[in-house]
Structures are given as C-alpha cells and as structure tokens.
Amino acid sequence: MADSDNDNDNDPEAGLVWSIKRSFVDYVTRMHDGRGNVTGGAMPTSGGQIIFSPDPKPRDCPLDADEMLAFVGDVRFTGHAGLLFVRIANPRVTLRGQRAELDIAHPYKLESTERWPLVDFEVAPQIMAGRQALVAERVSLRPEAVELFNDVYPAGELFDPIIIALGEPRTRL
Numbered sequence: 001m002a003d004s005d006n007d008n009d010n011d012p013e014a015g016l017v018w019s020i021k022r023s024f025v026d027y028v029t030r031m032h033d034g035r036g037n038v039t040g041g042a043m044p045t046s047g048g049q050i051i052f053s054p055d056p057k058p059r060d061c062p063l064d065a066d067e068m069l070a071f072v073g074d075v076r077f078t079g080h081a082g083l084l085f086v087r088i089a090n091p092r093v094t095l096r097g098q099r100a101e102l103d104i105a106h107p108y109k110l111e112s113t114e115r116w117p118l119v120d121f122e123v124a125p126q127i128m129a130g131r132q133a134l135v136a137e138r139v140s141l142r143p144e145a146v147e148l149f150n151d152v153y154p155a156g157e158l159f160d161p162i163i164i165a166l167g168e169p170r171t172r173l
C-alpha cells in the first residue's frame, strides 16, 4: 500500500493532518489487491497520517458560517477487484463556533463541483510544535457518508482524530 507521488515525511506543515480511520486502512492493507494512493497536494507521513495542504485558491465561506478552511489532496483506496473504491479528496472544514463539518469532493464524479459531507466534530484550539492548531478528538461519520463505506459503519461511527495546523511557527526570542 501507500503509493504516493510525493515523498515527504517532514514535520507537519500547515495543513489538515488525518489518518482517516486506521481500521479501514488496515482492512485495505490486508487485501491482496488493496491499494492506497495519495496525490494532488496530499502527503503521507511515516506515521500513517495524510497531510492535506492548504488550498491556495480563495474559497467562499458560507454566509451562516464563521470560517471555511479548504485543503487540497486526493486519497484513493481500492481493492476487492475494483468493487471497493473510496476517494477522499479536497477536504473543506466549515466552522461555526467550535462545531465543524468536513466535506469532500464528490467521491465518484471526479469532474463535479458537488460536495459530500463526510464527518463532523468539535475543535479545540491548541499550540502544537509552536504552531496554532485546531484539534478534533471525536470525529463522527455523517449520515450522508454511510454509503461511501458500503453501509458498514453507522452514522456517528468514530473516525480518527484530526489536527488542523494553522499559520506560521512562532519563533522564540
């Protein structure tokens, strides 16, 4: 598994850092034809996480939200002779207070601008390695995304924690 067109195991830069769901990745890894492919601005780390890079294009924040953080990167899991195809690409996090919803590019219509809700969570601000970050410990599957995983996980299933590394590292004087 873990093919990539990038090769970057550096410390986290600004971006959305996520291992998605370890049990799912392990399941795909166990398949004889299971593959994980990371492209388009996402980078795998040696610790099994993916770093989705900040989207350089400005994106409109929904009027009813406080902020929208957009990232680029395309992660695809395939296996079971093509029956299994899970694409998690270009995640965006919409913040309303501490509440956050993460949606992704349409997983099947690759040219579509349609978005799919994937998970939601609460964020807590933290300083990590001198960098401001938003940390989500309890990340829950949205009902709209249940079919993406073949109806195996129910709505509310816990996914792995998410770290959103923001801004520049602070330098010490």
Ligand code: HEM
Binding pocket: 023, 024, 027, 080, 083, 084, 085, 086, 148, 149, 150, 152, 153
């Ligand atoms: C040929 C068709 C398929 C077969 C025979 C199959 C078989 C299995 C088996 C045996 C498990 C239990 C694995 C284990 O605990 O080691 C499993 C889990 C799972 N399968 Fe499939 N599967 C198929 C298709 C799919 C497809 C199309 C998806 C779509 C994403 C999918 C998603 C999952 C998920 C999410 C789990 C749970 C992984 C976990 O978190 O433990 N499966 N499947």
